[in-house]
Amino acid sequence: AALLAGDPAAAPPPPPVHLFSDPAEVEALRGNLLSWYDRCKRDLPWRALAATEPDADRRGYAVWVSEIMLQQTQVATVIDYYNRWMQKWPTLQALAQASLEEVNELWAGLGYYSRGKRLQEAARKVVSELAGRMPRTAEDLQKLLPGVGRYTAGAIASISYGQATGVVDGNVIRVLCRLRCIGADSSSLAVIDQLWDMANVLVDRSRPGDFNQALMELGATVCVPKAPLCGECPVKQHCRARCRKLFGNPPPVPDVEDCGVGDCPLCPPATEPWDSSLGVTNFPRKAAKKPPRVMRTATCVLERRGCHGTLEYLIVQRPSSGLLPGLWEFPSVPLAQDLQEKEREVLADHLQAWMGQPVAAKGLQFIGEVIHIFSHIHQTYVVYSLPLDGDVTLDPALSPSRWVTEDEFHASAVSTAMKKV
Numbered sequence: 001a002a003l004l005a006g007d008p009a010a011a012p013p014p015p016p017v018h019l020f021s022d023p024a025e026v027e028a029l030r031g032n033l034l035s036w037y038d039r040c041k042r043d044l045p046w047r048a049l050a051a052t053e054p055d056a057d058r059r060g061y062a063v064w065v066s067e068i069m070l071q072q073t074q075v076a077t078v079i080d081y082y083n084r085w086m087q088k089w090p091t092l093q094a095l096a097q098a099s100l101e102e103v104n105e106l107w108a109g110l111g112y113y114s115r116g117k118r119l120q121e122a123a124r125k126v127v128s129e130l131a132g133r134m135p136r137t138a139e140d141l142q143k144l145l146p147g148v149g150r151y152t153a154g155a156i157a158s159i160s161y162g163q164a165t166g167v168v169d170g171n172v173i174r175v176l177c178r179l180r181c182i183g184a185d186s187s188s189l190a191v192i193d194q195l196w197d198m199a200n201v202l203v204d205r206s207r208p209g210d211f212n213q214a215l216m217e218l219g220a221t222v223c224v225p226k227a228p229l230c231g232e233c234p235v236k237q238h239c240r241a242r243c244r245k246l247f248g249n250p251p252p253v254p255d256v257e258d259c260g261v262g263d264c265p266l267c268p269p270a271t272e273p274w275d276s277s278l279g280v281t282n283f284p285r286k287a288a289k290k291p292p293r294v295m296r297t298a299t300c301v302l303e304r305r306g307c308h309g310t311l312e313y314l315i316v317q318r319p320s321s322g323l324l325p326g327l328w329e330f331p332s333v334p335l336a337q338d339l340q341e342k343e344r345e346v347l348a349d350h351l352q353a354w355m356g357q358p359v360a361a362k363g364l365q366f367i368g369e370v371i372h373i374f375s376h377i378h379q380t381y382v383v384y385s386l387p388l389d390g391d392v393t394l395d396p397a398l399s400p401s402r403w404v405t406e407d408e409f410h411a412s413a414v415s416t417a418m419k420k421v
Ligand code: SF4
Pocket: 175, 178, 179, 222, 223, 224, 228, 229, 230, 231, 233, 234, 235, 236, 239, 240, 241, 242, 280
């Protein structure tokens, strides 16, 4: 509207080289991609449910769970978690009745733990406030369900309810940037907006869910980050990055001479236009990531002999918000920069407050260090152990705690980092 009104501040439309403006080409691309998907798609449990579940709310729920699990996690890892989850909580109502503890136990090892918690909170909301009825459009899903962003809403609406709406995830970003030679920072708002517009133009009107899954599947299996299989690609004849690789720069498409020389918001920076050794992997490009936060945490494995002589270990529960919410861990204390020299003393003080009895720093045996990379934190656990002779009475006013055997530890809601410890 701003453009039509002649608003001088409105951005001009991107040059045609970056767009899908020919309806015949769009039609051909949809057909090629969908027939490839029909032949080559992976058999995945959530796809089977989306295709066969007659109940619309159950279908939407099944896709929702898969989409949340697949965020930041590989398909191969998700399958087993997904099957166990759906067996345990086949409906929104079943999930709404679960405890956070049960959710965390099932989620243990999948990472990004707040996902499970948020999913369960949202299920409760659908049951209590929406009478158990899943919203049917991307707009409503995003508006009404906590933790459901634009991508997840589009995926649920297109796959479960046939809404002709596009999706943009990491795989789609890569494929579209290559198809249309988009080399500006792919995490910038200008590029992301453009890609959403493009995804909405491209999505097949009669099979939107399959089309979106096909585009993501192409990115996951053919148009992969490092060594894409362009020879096998079903949309190679529509790919301008490949065209540029084969025929050099500029590619033989109309109007391209206007692009890449000025300040096109979608072209690579003028200083690094095209590296011929990279070929199609010139696209996409990302601004350098912020380095992760570096943290050091002292942790203590307290052990005792249980009644049958089996070794038992003390675990305590983390707060229900923040990093790893509600998960269990060995008693741990983050170390401030200036206290890293004194980590043994800091840990002894922390344990003393717990146990209500003096703990000699000298008694803590240093075991080793464990490094774990969370998405944005480079965490080092400095691991100590402390064997106890008698029993200890833990202060009930502090976080919940319990003694567990090694097997019980592994079955508890503990993070992968703690399993490494
Ligand atoms: Fe990706 Fe290559 Fe296909 Fe282009 S031709 S979309 S770069 S796999």
